[in-house]
Amino acid sequence: MLKKLFVAAAGATISTLSAVSGASAIVNGSFENGFTGWITEDLTTPFFPLIVDGAGETPGFGFFTSDPTDGSLAALHGFDGNGPGIISIAQDVFISSSNTELSFDFRGAWDLVNFVPTSARVFDVNIEEVGGGSTLLSTNFLMANPGEFVSDTGNLTGSLDLSAFANSSVRINFDWFIPEDFTGPAFFQLDNVQLTQGTPDTQGVPEPASILGLLALGTLGATSLKRKQEEEM
Numbered sequence: 001m002l003k004k005l006f007v008a009a010a011g012a013t014i015s016t017l018s019a020v021s022g023a024s025a026i027v028n029g030s031f032e033n034g035f036t037g038w039i040t041e042d043l044t045t046p047f048f049p050l051i052v053d054g055a056g057e058t059p060g061f062g063f064f065t066s067d068p069t070d071g072s073l074a075a076l077h078g079f080d081g082n083g084p085g086i087i088s089i090a091q092d093v094f095i096s097s098s099n100t101e102l103s104f105d106f107r108g109a110w111d112l113v114n115f116v117p118t119s120a121r122v123f124d125v126n127i128e129e130v131g132g133g134s135t136l137l138s139t140n141f142l143m144a145n146p147g148e149f150v151s152d153t154g155n156l157t158g159s160l161d162l163s164a165f166a167n168s169s170v171r172i173n174f175d176w177f178i179p180e181d182f183t184g185p186a187f188f189q190l191d192n193v194q195l196t197q198g199t200p201d202t203q204g205v206p207e208p209a210s211i212l213g214l215l216a217l218g219t220l221g222a223t224s225l226k227r228k229q230e231e232e233m
Contacts, residue, residue, distance in 0.1 A: 026091060026172075029104075029193035030071040041088040043178060047185055048078025050087055063109035063187045064152035070105070070192035079110060079121060079144070079186035083178035089190065090173040092130050098166035099198030103159045104174070109152050110144040110186035117146045117183035123176050125160055130169040137164075144186065162195075 027037030031052045042050040048059045052073050057066040059078060068074040077087050102125070110121070123142040126135050141158045144150070162170075174190060 025197070026093065026193050026195045029195075030068070030191055031073045031075050032071045034073075035075075035089075037091060039088075039090040039092075041086060041090075042077065043081035043083070043085045043087060045082040046078050046087070047080035047182065048076070048187065050075070050077040050089075052076070059185060059187050061109075061111055061185045061187075062151050063185075064107065066189050067155075068189075068191050069155055074189050074191035076190075077176070077188050079108065079176055079178070079188040080182060080184060081178055082182065083180045085178050087176040087178065088173055090128075090132070090171055092169060092171050093195060094169045095162055095165045095197070096167065096200035097197040098163045100162045100166065101159055101196045102162055102172060103157060103192075103194050103196065104190060105155055105157050105192040106141065107153055107155050107189040108142055108144070108187065109150055110184060111149050112144055112146050112184040112186075113149045115182070115184040117180055119179040120145045121176065121178055121186070123174075123188070125158070126173040126175050127160075127162065127165065128171040128173055130171055132171055136170065 028035075031038075034052045040050060053066060053076055054072050054074075055065070055067045057076055058064065066074060066076055075089060079087070081087075106123070108123070112121075121144040122140055125139050125141060127137040128135050137160075139160055142153070142156075172195075174193075176188065
C-alpha cells in the first residue's frame with residue numbers, strides 16, 4: 001500500500017510539472033499540411049488565388065518565384081483582385097506566458113505603376129478577440145504604394161510582442177487589404193509562423209521546487225508510518 005501511495009504521489013508530481021513547463025504553439029506554422037489549423041479568407045475573384053505551394057511558383061510580371069523558408073511549402077496569394085476586400089490567414093491561440101513573441105517570414109512583389117491605383121495596399125497583423133471580433137492590436141508590416149514597382153522585397157522577418165495577452169486566448173490575423181479593383185498585379189509569400197513562449201505563468205500552480213518539497217515530505221511521512229507499523233508488530 002505504501003508503495004502504491006508513493007507511486008501515485010510521484011505520478012501526480014510529474015503531471016503537474018508537465019503542466020508548468022508546457023506551452024501552446026502555432027499549429028502548422030510552415031503550412032506543410034496545407035491550411036490545416038488555419039482560418040482563411042480570399043477575394044471572390046483574386047488575381048492569383050490563396051494557395052499553399054512549393055518552390056518555383058510565380059504569376060509572372062518579372063516577380064520573384066516562391067521559395068519556402070521553412071520546410072517545402074508556403075502560403076501564396078496575388079495581393080490583388082476584386083477590391084475592396086481582404087485576404088486573411090488566421091488562427092486562434094492561447095498565450096500562456098508573459099514572455100511571448102510572434103515571428104514569421106514574408107516576401108512581396110507588386111506593380112502599381114501601369115494600372116494607375118490611387119490607394120496603397122497594406123499587410124497588417126491584427127490581434128483580435130478569440131473567434132474573431134474586436135481588434136485588440138493592429139501592426140502594419142508592409143505598404144505597397146501607388147507608383148511603385150517592386151519585383152522582390154527579398155525574404156523579410158516580422159516579429160510582434162504578444163506578452164500583453166498572457167493567460168488569454170486571441171486570434172492572430174494576417175490581413176492583406178486590397179482597397180481597389182484590379183489595380184496592378186502582385187505576389188505574396190508567408191511562411192515559418194512561430195509563437196515563441198517563455199515559461200507559462202503559474203496562476204497559483206505550485207513552483208517545481210515546492211512540488212518536489214511536497215513529494216519529499218510525503219516520502220518522509222510514508223517512511224515514518226512504516227516504522228510505526230513495524231514497532232507495533
